[in-house]
Each structure stands twice: as C-alpha cells, then as structure tokens.
Amino acid sequence: MSFGGGGGGALPNHEHTNIALDGGPLDFVNTTIASMNAGSTTFSDGNALQELVIGTPAQALVVNGAGTAPEWATSAAVGGNGVNVQDQGNFTTSSATAVDVTNYSLTLPTTTAQSDDCICVFSGVMTNSVSDAFNFELVKNTTAIASSTCEPTTPFGHNSVVVANTICDADGDILKLTLHSAGGNSCTFKSGTETTSGMTVFAV
Amino acid sequence: MLIKFTKNIVCTDPQICFDEVISKLETAFNLKLHAEKFATGHMSCHHESHNHTFWIFLYDNNRMHESENTLTKQIIKTPNENITKFNGPIPTQSEINSIF
Numbered sequence: 001m002s003f004g005g006g007g008g009g010a011l012p013n014h015e016h017t018n019i020a021l022d023g024g025p026l027d028f029v030n031t032t033i034a035s036m037n038a039g040s041t042t043f044s045d046g047n048a049l050q051e052l053v054i055g056t057p058a059q060a061l062v063v064n065g066a067g068t069a070p071e072w073a074t075s076a077a078v079g080g081n082g083v084n085v086q087d088q089g090n091f092t093t094s095s096a097t098a099v100d101v102t103n104y105s106l107t108l109p110t111t112t113a114q115s116d117d118c119i120c121v122f123s124g125v126m127t128n129s130v131s132d133a134f135n136f137e138l139v140k141n142t143t144a145i146a147s148s149t150c151e152p153t154t155p156f157g158h159n160s161v162v163v164a165n166t167i168c169d170a171d172g173d174i175l176k177l178t179l180h181s182a183g184g185n186s187c188t189f190k191s192g193t194e195t196t197s198g199m200t201v202f203a204v
Numbered sequence: 205m206l207i208k209f210t211k212n213i214v215c216t217d218p219q220i221c222f223d224e225v226i227s228k229l230e231t232a233f234n235l236k237l238h239a240e241k242f243a244t245g246h247m248s249c250h251h252e253s254h255n256h257t258f259w260i261f262l263y264d265n266n267r268m269h270e271s272e273n274t275l276t277k278q279i280i281k282t283p284n285e286n287i288t289k290f291n292g293p294i295p296t297q298s299e300i301n302s303i304f
Contacts, residue, residue, distance in 0.1 A: 092248065095261075096243065099272075129220075186222050186223060186238055188218045190218070192218075
C-alpha cells in the first residue's frame, strides 16, 4: 500500500494559489521570510529570483546597460533633475575685474552617461544706477566657459535680464558665477528679490 | 588688503543701499572704489536680510586686482593694468563703523 493511502492521485505542483492544499498565497506583509539582507529587493533573471542589495543614499533604480536587470545608479543630480543654486541675497560690486558672486558656485555632476556632458543654464536679473556694461561669466575651475554682457540704457534702475548657457564636461569640477563692470561702476545681481535668477546644471 | 565685515541691515533696494555706503566710504577715507582706471580698490556686498556682508579691497600693488574666492576664502590676484596701489591710511573697523 502506497503512502498516499490510495485514491489520492499525484500531488499538484506547489504554486501558492488559493486552491486547497496548495499552500495559499505567500503573505508578503511582514510574514514570509527569505535569505535576504535588509533593504534588498528581488528580481528574476529568467531562471531564479535574484537579490539586489540596497544602493547608497540618493541612488536611483535604473535598468542596467544590457537592458536585462535593474540596478542602483547615482542619479545625475539632486532629484534626478539638476543641481541648482538660487541665493536669497542680492549681490553688488564695483569691481572692474571679475569677482565671485556669493553663493553662486556648485560642483558639476559626474555621470556615466554616454555623452558625459552637462548643460549649464544661468539666468539673472540685474540693475544699476549709472551707464555701464556689466559682464557675467560662468567659470569652470578657473576658465570662463560662457559669458553674457548687459548694457542697460536709460532710465537706469530698471531690471535687465542676462542669460548664459553652455555645455561642458560633467567631471566634478567647480562651476561658479563671476561678475564685473566695464567701467568700474556698481551693479547689482538681484538674486534675492527676483525669482528668475538662478544657476542650474543638468547632466545629459 | 581685504576689510571684511557684516552689518545687521535690511534694505529694500540693494543698488541704493550699495551706492550710499560706497559714497560715504570714498568721501570719508579718500578712497577710489569705483573707477575704470586708477581705482585703488573696490567694494562688494551681499545683501542678506539682517546680515549684509561687505568686502572692501584696498589694492596692495599696482596692476594687481584682488578678490576673494567665495569657496576657499583665498585671495585671488588678477593682473589688471588699470589697478593702482592704495597708499593712504587704512581705515580701522571702528572708523568704518562710524559711517553707518
């Protein structure tokens, strides 16, 4: 006499369905256990479940280069959108040689993307009180990579918009904004009172 | 030479704020802080509410501009033919405070 006692037939494959004697659904809410590390997630390689150990802070889940599995990767920038600086204080100088604008520097992202580049976007509002030309520069380490000159006409004191955009290597260098006047007259970069002023870098 | 200090100031127009301060400084201490040629210094100001930071640079050498790297705080020296060395007496902090 067989172990099954006869009459029972072969046992079905164990699939954890709602069918009687099939184990019932796995309870994934703090009940079912597996040999995994805290924070890990799972995926299938087509043959068996695989463990993907948790990444590091700010990393995002992306598809690997082969398009076959998920992996953690350092996102191109904060929030995955861009590195942005937008100071709450206005800045004025009377220098006829470029000076650093306070709180307008950032570290360029590093990326493994194919282009290995980033797009730098600067938009600012400036004002002055006498006739002069004013120059903004985006400086990568010590080299100016983009500039914009603004020469407001009368009446002075009005807001003038300046922009400077460029593409550069995403290599972790420092990018900063500098400002100077042509004739040594003062001008103000209105970062704190004009919300359109800011500098952003996107890895692409 | 850098004279750097902060003031508890709230301004509504940063350009007017700056022009008033630089005018007082130039008059009180015979400075030339804004000029295309023969400037003996320059001034910058970060107008944070209740916390204005002022940088007054008085140039130590002819043809050599000075400014501050905002990250490292080191002095950046940049050749400029229009720079003139400041030879006057250096105003003290208390003297500068008196113009505010």
